[in-house]
Amino acid sequence: MNGRRRILENFKSMILVVLFITTILFLYLLWSDSGTSSFKLSGILPFGNNEFAAPDCGSVILPDYLACGEGDGSFTLNIGDTAPELARTVELLKTFAASPLSVYSVSGNQCKEALTRYKASFLSWSYSLPFTDFCEYYGIESIGGMESVRMTGIGLSSAADDSIFIIDEKNDVYYRLISDELRLSPLEPVPKESFSNGIYYTAEEVLGCSSLALLPIIEFSKQAPCRYESEAASGSEPVRMAMAEGAFGDTFDFVRRITDSFGTATYMYGYGQKTLTATPDGSYEYKAETSGESAGFFGDLQTALNFVAACGGWEGEGVEGISYRLAEARSIGGGKSGGYAFSFAAYVRGRRIYSESGYPIELRVSAGSVEYYARNVIELRAFAEKDPAPVSEAANVIASNAGHIYKVMNDDALSATTDEAFSFVADAIVSARMGYYRYERDDSLVPCWAVEMSDGSTFFFDLYEGLPLGFSK
């Protein structure tokens, strides 16, 4: 009897399980039949949903450098991690904005004199930030009269200890915020490994030109050539698929995939509303139609950061992590349907990696969505350093290559004497930085001087030999 009862109970349990599964099946059929063609079980279950870690805007909009001047024309530069200096400046701005203050427009000469002829410090970005958006992002009280101002730098000078200078070098516009109550002193350089060990002077001092670009006089470096491989080369198909899945999301299963005889793979949704192209050299390009509203500089920047996190990621891979920082930001279009074009530069140990083919990560965010995304990133195989060695002096490198720079800047169309060429080049210098040159034919990073000119071109020279490596226009 007990045996029969046990068999009966087991049978009941089995029937229960079957009925339970059938119930779920019927619920699924009825639910999916009720017009929700996009219904997917994975969509409502927690597993399988990829979550991507995107950095916040604050970690990618770090200033290029903090320059601390002694008033004698010499500067110490922090070109590495400038986050602490930015945080200190933000705190100063917060205090400043909360106190009674006046806003004055000043001339470029006045501002530059205050920052180069007196003990001073300034943070510098290579692109211009909307000042109001910057204040809003960091919780700084809005300052009347500064609504449409953009900035490429923030300066403090002992020449005006009641003031903060807001610099917009791109538009040659300068503002002085004067407090009625507060007195400030310039930021002091914080000794750290990433601080440049050289002394910088303005190009005006060193080359006798009108440029105020900072050039190092004597500099040592531990930089050594190192090998890399492009992201796609390290695992073409899986990387490509991950990129495409991130870009197309739920519609990925209905995306058209085309491969041609050149090795280019194209993913296309609909009639080209979204396309992702992966080329054999390891670069990707995504284009999409957009409709929506711009979320402002920081909103659009976060959209870009999230998109990259979903499509390829931000994490530096390989032996030495590569980090990314915003290197260029341009406003595109106007109003709510406009947006921003963002370009991110790669850095290894605080030194930027330069390439003739442009930036490794570029996006255009328009009307609140990403409409263009190009990616051509690398992974380091091994990071190498050597004992500190003297580098070619930047001023000498520029002087000895002035003819070459002049020719490239003028498309070989103009001839000039050596003096004319030098004078032209010296006046056009925007910056000279140590970094790595991405030598694509050899898949190696070569220590270099990157000399940026006012027409947007950048020239690369071997850091130790001073010989030309290439240029980008």
Add this chain to the structure above:
Amino acid sequence: MDWSKAKTILIIALLISNLFMGSLYLSRLSDREDELEAAAQNVVRYAQAQGIKVDAELPAEERRMPVLFVYLKYGQTTEAPMHEYKGVPVEAAEGLNAEIIPESEGDTKGRLISASDALLKLLDSFGNDVPQGLEISEVSLIYWLNPLVTDGSTLEDTAVPAWKFVTNMGDYRVEAFVD
């Protein structure tokens, strides 16, 4: 607690709810089929009013299909052989002198528009220039490859489900995925 009794009650409750949901689902299916058949008849009448004769039966069923990944083999001296994938013919646009060989299907099946909806789309695409004397003799589902380029550089591509209308003035295809 009497587990045996609880199990019996649960079995009865689940059985009743399953019977209810099953009948509901079947009645929905039957209603949907009726709707599709009625829609097909209406569309055929509408097409005839536009001067198009429909001599084919419009399939009144709802289907879901995945995309089909194919690879292209060039260098055919004669007409390339036609392939089928799970009973569905794989066809390509004219001018592509290549054999379309099915490789694999997409992971997810997408809902397709009905044949009558496809015919409406076709009529809509004619606009005010409906070809007079057009006679539709066959309507069937195919995998359709419409290549971006026909210069022989494409090695792999993706075919999508489409409704094919065979007419006395040539064949027409309407892509079948619900937008």
